[in-house]
Amino acid sequence: MVIDCDPGVDDAVALLLAFASPELEVRGVTTVAGNVSLADVDRNAARVLDLTGLPEDFPLVSGVAGPIARQRRMRDEPVHGPGGLGGVDLPDSPRRHREAHAVDWLADEALARPGELTLIAVGPLSNVAMLLRRHPAAGAALREIVIMGGAAFVQGNVTPAAEFNFYADPEAARCVLESGLPIRVVGLDVTRAALFPLEAAEELTALSGTAGIAGQLLSAYTRRVTAASGATGSPVHDALAVAAVTHPDIIGWESGWATVECSGEYTRGALVADLRTPDRDRPTQIGRTVDADRFVRLLSERLAGYADA
Numbered sequence: 001m002v003i004d005c006d007p008g009v010d011d012a013v014a015l016l017l018a019f020a021s022p023e024l025e026v027r028g029v030t031t032v033a034g035n036v037s038l039a040d041v042d043r044n045a046a047r048v049l050d051l052t053g054l055p056e057d058f059p060l061v062s063g064v065a066g067p068i069a070r071q072r073r074m075r076d077e078p079v080h081g082p083g084g085l086g087g088v089d090l091p092d093s094p095r096r097h098r099e100a101h102a103v104d105w106l107a108d109e110a111l112a113r114p115g116e117l118t119l120i121a122v123g124p125l126s127n128v129a130m131l132l133r134r135h136p137a138a139g140a141a142l143r144e145i146v147i148m149g150g151a152a153f154v155q156g157n158v159t160p161a162a163e164f165n166f167y168a169d170p171e172a173a174r175c176v177l178e179s180g181l182p183i184r185v186v187g188l189d190v191t192r193a194a195l196f197p198l199e200a201a202e203e204l205t206a207l208s209g210t211a212g213i214a215g216q217l218l219s220a221y222t223r224r225v226t227a228a229s230g231a232t233g234s235p236v237h238d239a240l241a242v243a244a245v246t247h248p249d250i251i252g253w254e255s256g257w258a259t260v261e262c263s264g265e266y267t268r269g270a271l272v273a274d275l276r277t278p279d280r281d282r283p284t285q286i287g288r289t290v291d292a293d294r295f296v297r298l299l300s301e302r303l304a305g306y307a308d309a
Contacts, residue, residue, distance in 0.1 A: 001245065002027050002109060004063070004102070005238065006034030006123030007044035009086045009221040013303070014122055014238035015045070016214055019052040020302040023246040027109055027117070028059030030102035034123040034168055036084035038065040041123075044084050046093035051210040051306070056095050063102030064126040067169035079224055086220030088213065103130045107138035114141040120245060121176075122148040122238035124165050129172035132179050139181060148241040149173060150187035150260070150271030152286055162269030163188050166260050170269040174260040183284045185258065186241040187271060190251055190287040194240055194295045195233030198222045203300070210306035236299065243295055244287070250298070252289035 001024055005011040018026055029049065031041045042062050049060060081087040098105060106127065110117050119142055121128050132139040149165035150173070156162040166173040177183065201222050204215025222234040244251050256275035261267045273286055 001025065001118040001120055002030060002106060004030045004032060004119060004121045004123060004127050005045065006032050006036070006041045007048055008035035008041075008084055008123070008238070009080050009217050010236050010238040011035070011122055012044065012048045012085060012217055013214060013236055013299070014242045015048050016052065016210070016306065017239045017242045017299060017302055019054065020305050021242070021246045028061060028105070030061045030063050030106060030127055032063045032102070032123045032127045033065045034165065035080050038062065040084050042097060043093070046095040047085070047090040049095060050093045051090075051213060059098055059105070060095055061098045061100055061102040061105045064130055066126070067124065067172065068126050068129055069171040079221070079228070081220060081224065086217050086224070088216045088220060090213070102127050103134060106131050107135035110138040110141040115143055117142055118144045118146060118245060120146045120241055122165075122241050124168040125149065125172040125176045126169045129169070129175040132175060139179065142181060144182045144184065145176065146184045146186065146241055146245055147176070148186045148191070148238050150185055152185070152187055152189050152258075152271050152273040154188050154192060156270070157188060158269070159266070161261070161264075161267040163271070166271055167269030170260050170262045173269070174262055177258045177260060177284060184244060184253065185271070185284060185286045186237075186244050186251065187287060188235070190290040191235040191237040191240050194235065194290045194292040195231060196222065196236045196296055196299065197233040198226065200296060200300050204303055207304060207307040209308045211304050212307075214303045214306060239299055240290070240295060243298055247294075247298065250291050250294055251287040253285040254288050255283050255285055258284040258286065
């Protein structure tokens, strides 16, 4: 698998979960502008990879710096805090990104192992859409694309209609969802139903090494989320997308047809899902239910495994 991300606290936690999961062979990490600028995303991704103990030559490849068809819109007050990692101060990393562009590197990886590579995309879909446009054969060679994005049957988190990743680059999201490729969508319908409690985050904070840092990230993030929303915990959106690959039955899926609204005055970035006719063209699996307790246990246990690391 490859993880395409825009760290962001929940992206950082998703990366830590992925590298703590024996079910996965992660071939590399690609980055895309989203929660913060591409420069900050690149810096954050390198710092998080340092926490995993991976060698410095592990593939880390920078990608698209903004939406494929419109000007980028930044949040006024990012939920991820200063710099994108909740204000947690991680040391600068000596890692260097590959000279290749993420889109071309992804194409090479997919073509080198046709039918084997799963792409987990947990940021705006700008890199993925450019991959499908520039290298259609590589897109067709992917085993599956697992997307964190969208809000099919609940309200969005940027507008009433739209979740952030789809709102950030709706044309890219539409391109990917209408590609006809095997796709699973992990949206707000399930991530908001699997809240990570502040107590669980603080238990991690008390541990040593990377486990404690993961706890700091989650604690800062959860406090921001709960202060703004009054919720009892935080949705760790991107980590649930990783869990959907390691434990597919943690989510209940429904088949349907999906696209993204790009031109609506009030609905830009909205995920439009039709589950009435699952045998229509371009079927997509959309997460509808989640075993929240199991997810919290899984994430807690695997992050705790980083103690002393």
